[in-house]
Amino acid sequence: MGDEGRGIPTIIEMAHLTRFDIVVANAGFMRALLNEAIHHTDHRDAFGLRLARQPLMQNVLADLAIETEAAMLVAFRLARAFDRRASDPTEAGIARPLTPIAKYWSCKRVPAVAVEAMKCLGGAGYVEESPLARFYREAPLNSIWEGSGNVICLDVLRTMQREPDAFAALMTMLDARANADPRLSQTLRVIRDLLADPGTLEWHARVVVERLACAVQYALLSEHAANPTPQ
Numbered sequence: 001m002g003d004e005g006r007g008i009p010t011i012i013e014m015a016h017l018t019r020f021d022i023v024v025a026n027a028g029f030m031r032a033l034l035n036e037a038i039h040h041t042d043h044r045d046a047f048g049l050r051l052a053r054q055p056l057m058q059n060v061l062a063d064l065a066i067e068t069e070a071a072m073l074v075a076f077r078l079a080r081a082f083d084r085r086a087s088d089p090t091e092a093g094i095a096r097p098l099t100p101i102a103k104y105w106s107c108k109r110v111p112a113v114a115v116e117a118m119k120c121l122g123g124a125g126y127v128e129e130s131p132l133a134r135f136y137r138e139a140p141l142n143s144i145w146e147g148s149g150n151v152i153c154l155d156v157l158r159t160m161q162r163e164p165d166a167f168a169a170l171m172t173m174l175d176a177r178a179n180a181d182p183r184l185s186q187t188l189r190v191i192r193d194l195l196a197d198p199g200t201l202e203w204h205a206r207v208v209v210e211r212l213a214c215a216v217q218y219a220l221l222s223e224h225a226a227n228p229t230p231q
């Protein structure tokens with residue numbers, strides 16, 4: 001129980017942990033979907049060739065793999081922030097906005113990844129005998145409980161307004177990466193422009209949260225890539 005009149009901050013602290021759970025779960029969810037897609041396409045022949053060897057299918061599998069990798073990197077980065085937040089104010093700051101941002105975006109992407117993975121199995125993916133049908137049914141749930149999409153965006157706005165140091169910690173993390181990357185710095189410029197007018201914040205909140213999520217994913221993917229080649 002929190003103090004009287006402090007209900008929202010109290011429940012947000014608890015929701016932080018459950019939202020972090022969801023970010024990790026979504027990364028695992030995507031991994032399971034990717035595994036199913038790889039397994040099927042690596043065993044089925046169509047037009048005389050193994051599906052996984054065909055260029056169009058390789059594009060789909062590559063997209064699924066990158067999305068899965070990005071979701072995992074964000075989950076691990078958030079885990080690091082949670083691990084260190086008690087003794088490191090910067091990590092505590094990063095954890096605050098990154099939790100709802102990562103929750104929003106991973107929840108939004110799981111259904112799309114489920115559809116794409118299902119298509120890799122063709123008709124066999126659609127029928128109930130395959131696990132894909134159950135995955136597909138389950139995919140939207142995380143985006144509704146523990147804070148539905150719009151409510152999560154409002155939480156991100158609340159962080160920006162009431163905990164500016166926490167939001168600044170996340171932006172500083174991204175700025176450090178953007179110094180050497182024109183594409184990332186351009187995205188951060190767009191985000192800051194969208195946030196410039198306090199009167200339009202709610203109108204822009206979803207776009208801002210989505211761009212922030214993609215910026216974090218991009219920064220982490222390029223940090224961990226073997227040969228990042230920013231253009």
Ligand SMILES: Cc1cc2nc3c(=O)[nH]c(=O)nc-3n(C[C@H](O)[C@H](O)[C@H](O)COP(=O)(O)OP(=O)(O)OC[C@H]3O[C@@H](n4cnc5c(N)ncnc54)[C@H](O)[C@@H]3O)c2cc1C
Pocket residue numbers: 141144145146147148149150151154
């Ligand atoms: C399978 C399942 C299990 C659940 N288990 C639990 C549980 O164990 N414990 C528990 O407490 N709850 C549980 N829930 C409830 C869940 O947390 C709520 O359904 C969820 O928080 C959404 O609230 P709501 O259904 O009242 O929708 P609403 O609050 O009516 O929201 C409907 C839509 O309006 C949007 N919206 C809401 N406010 C705004 C706003 N200010 N501006 C713009 N858009 C807005 C939302 O984003 C959503 O898209 C469960 C739900 C499901 C589906």
